[in-house]
Amino acid sequence: MTTPLSAFAEIADRYDGFIFDVWGTLYDGGNAFPEALETVRALAGMEKKLLVLSNSPRIPAIVGERLTGIGFDLAWFSEIVTSGGMVADIVGGRRDAEAAALGERVLWLGRGRFPDTVPDGSFTVVESVEEADWILNAGPDGPESRLEDYESQLSGSVARNLPMICANPDKSVIHGGARHICAGAMAERYEVMGGAVRYFGKPYPEIFARCLDRIGLPAERVLVVGDNLETDILGANRTGIDSLLLGCGIHAAALAETADAGEGLDALTTSHGARPTYFSDVLAW
CATH class of the missing domain: 3.40.50.1000 (HAD superfamily/HAD-like)
Known part of the structure; x- marks a missing residue:
């Protein structure tokens, strides 16, 4: 209770x-x-x-900067742990068998908003489904993005059996009274379409x-x-x-x-x- x-x-x-x-x-x-x-x-x-x-699909240092900017003292906290930080560590460092099995070429959704989810040079970033070995789903490209905007990329990725790494399992957030989709909603749709997703967070x-x-x-x-x-x-x-x-x-x-x-x-x-x-x-x- x-x-x-x-x-x-x-x-x-x-x-x-x-x-x-x-x-x-x-x-x-x-x-x-x-x-x-x-x-x-x-x-x-x-x-x-x-x-x-x-x-957050961002690394801990970025979240720490945000917290400092709104009045929190980082000395109050033992550590900051983020889903993006785990992706950077485990996927970026290929620290387990599943991460090591990922191909070299990644289609990085949301890279413009979330540019540090994996370290620079960890993988080769490509621009199309046809070039990719797997998908890094950090989130939508903008706060006003809709799930429908990604339907073509997701369906094409399912057709090619591309594995997806989801760096933020949240499906939505409320900002300024409006609900915005997050990477979790995109990953959920990918699974419904038949795609395989590994979630961090x-x-x-x-x-x-x-x-x-x-x-x-x-x-x-x-x-x-x-x-x-x-x-x-x-x-x-x-x-x-x-x-x-x-x-x-x-x-x-x-x-x-x-x-x-x-x-x-x-x-x-x-x-x-x-x-x-x-x-x-x-x-x-």
């Missing part, structure tokens, strides 16, 4: 480490949530171990295992904080980590549709097959 919270301070002493999502949790895509900034500062002052976990256990290793704590002493049932909460459930779902993010509209907040949350968690330990409207101390 999910426990409602009125203030984060109620549970701060129960855990030694906290893993924070970024978009929808620490900031709205443009600015930091003031309450979240206060909460993270307070936890750092308690000498808690804090880690940022993002499904939440909710897959590999990235949560990396976080626990980097934060240096057992799962039972850590809390995951995020706004997305499909990624943050499901990933925490799969890894045996307690979690806090925030209602101000990706599910805000769905939660607002039900007059009874408890019933709305229960229906939403059931439909997504993920259940948080706690629920709060915002990340407020």
Whole structure:
């Protein structure tokens, strides 16, 4: 059963480490949530171990620059872990058998927006499906891009049995009140069409295992904080980590549709097959 919270301070002493999502949790895509900034500062002052976990297709250094720019002190965090950083490490470095088996030529979707998902020189970037050995799906080319814009490339890639690496399992984000597609939506469509996808990021256990290793704590002493049932909460459930779902993010509209907040949350968690330990409207101390 999910426990409602009125203030984060109620549970701060129960855990030694906290893993924070970024978009929808620490900031709205443009600015930091003031309450979240206060909460993270307070936890750092308690000498808690804090880690940022993002499904961004960018490497950690870029996400760190963004956090610094909106008021967070990187000294508060033990580390920043991103799905893009894992792709850069594992795929870019060909560190496992699946990565080593990828061909040399890659069709890189979203390269203009996300230019660092694999290191320069790791692969030869090509411009057409016909030239490619595999697809790196970092996301759409622009915030206004639609799934339909990629139908031809995806169908052609399926026809050639090209494997896809997805560097961001998120299907969408809310920015300025508008919903924009992410790489996860493109990957989901590719799978529906018959394509094979390897995902890096939440909710897959590999990235949560990396976080626990980097934060240096057992799962039972850590809390995951995020706004997305499909990624943050499901990933925490799969890894045996307690979690806090925030209602101000990706599910805000769905939660607002039900007059009874408890019933709305229960229906939403059931439909997504993920259940948080706690629920709060915002990340407020």
